[in-house]
Amino acid sequence: MNRLLYILFKIARRIKAGQHQLATRLRLSYYMHLSKHRFFLSPSILIGKSFSINSDLTATEISISNGVRVRDNFHIRMGNNGHLVIGKNCFFNNNCSISCLGEIVIGDDCQFGENVTIYDHNHKYKDTEKLIAGQGYEIGNISIGNNCWIGSNVVILKGVEIGDNVVIGAGCVIYKSISSNSTVINHQNLVITPGS
Numbered sequence: 001m002n003r004l005l006y007i008l009f010k011i012a013r014r015i016k017a018g019q020h021q022l023a024t025r026l027r028l029s030y031y032m033h034l035s036k037h038r039f040f041l042s043p044s045i046l047i048g049k050s051f052s053i054n055s056d057l058t059a060t061e062i063s064i065s066n067g068v069r070v071r072d073n074f075h076i077r078m079g080n081n082g083h084l085v086i087g088k089n090c091f092f093n094n095n096c097s098i099s100c101l102g103e104i105v106i107g108d109d110c111q112f113g114e115n116v117t118i119y120d121h122n123h124k125y126k127d128t129e130k131l132i133a134g135q136g137y138e139i140g141n142i143s144i145g146n147n148c149w150i151g152s153n154v155v156i157l158k159g160v161e162i163g164d165n166v167v168i169g170a171g172c173v174i175y176k177s178i179s180s181n182s183t184v185i186n187h188q189n190l191v192i193t194p195g196s
Contacts, residue, residue, distance in 0.1 A: 030043070040064065048072040048094070055079065060100075065108075068092075076100070080139070082120075092116070102139040102158070110144060113152035113170065118142060120158045145180060 005026040039053075040063045049073040062078065067089035075097040078084065082100040087108035095115045098104060102120045120142045124135035140159030144150075148162060149151065151170035156162075163180030171186040178184060 038062070042066045042068065044068075046070065048074065050074070052076070053078070058082075060084075066088075070096075080137075093152070103139060103141040104144075105142070106144045107146035107148070107164065109146055110148045112149065112150045113154070115153045116150050116156070117154075118156045122158055 009116045020170045037162065038059065038061045042065055044066045045064055050073045051070060052074075053076045055062075056187055057080045058079060058083060060078040061083045061110045062076065063084070064086045065088040068086055069091045071092060071094045073095045074092050076084065077097070077099045078101075080101040082137070083096065083103045085105045087106055087110070090106060092112045093114040093116075096112050096117070098118045100118075100120055104118060118177050119138045121137040123132050124138055125132045127135055130172045138158065142156060142160050142162075144162045145154070145164035145166065147164055148166045148168070150156070150168050151172070153171045154168050154172045154174065155172075159177075160174055161177040162168075162174070163178060163182065165181045166178050168174060168178075169183070169185040172184055174184070
């Protein structure tokens with residue numbers, strides 16, 4: 001009896017996953033139809049739950065290549081004629097997001113840990129006579145090379161170029177460019193006070 005319940009559970013999970021994939025692909029196909037020649041999503045992409053693309057009515061362009069795998073809660077936000085390219089065979093773990101108002105280009109075979117966020121813009125804030133929300137953005141392009149591993153909770157900011165074969169450890173805030181074949185770690189000292 002337990003074996004039968006287990007088999008039925010596995011079948012139900014596969015049906016549910018298949019329905020989710022179908023619904024997501026239909027939604028993305030509709031989006032591609034509305035945004036002709038500006039949105040390319042390879043048919044071989046594997047998509048987790050809560051995959052979303054939000055774009056304004058400017059001439060934004062998105063290209064996601066063959067073999068890309070995306071786990072749950074992956075969000076792309078586009079605007080201001082932004083241009084996003086994701087290369088072949090990239091993997092994004094849970095809760096990653098990309099916000100693009102300029103240009104973001106990600107090379108082939110990159111791995112992204114959970115909660116990685118990529119922003120190619122910052123709020124302007126220097127005019128104290130205006131609200132920050134009304135001052136617009138400073139935009140700087142981002143380029144990530146091939147075969148990079150970006151650890152969990154990394155934040156990549158505007159104007160950064162990351163070379164090929166770069167490893168970035170968990171929790172880093174990347175605000176300046178990194179040359180190829182480099183390793184970046186978040187060097188912090190843990191202070192542990194023994195209990196009484």
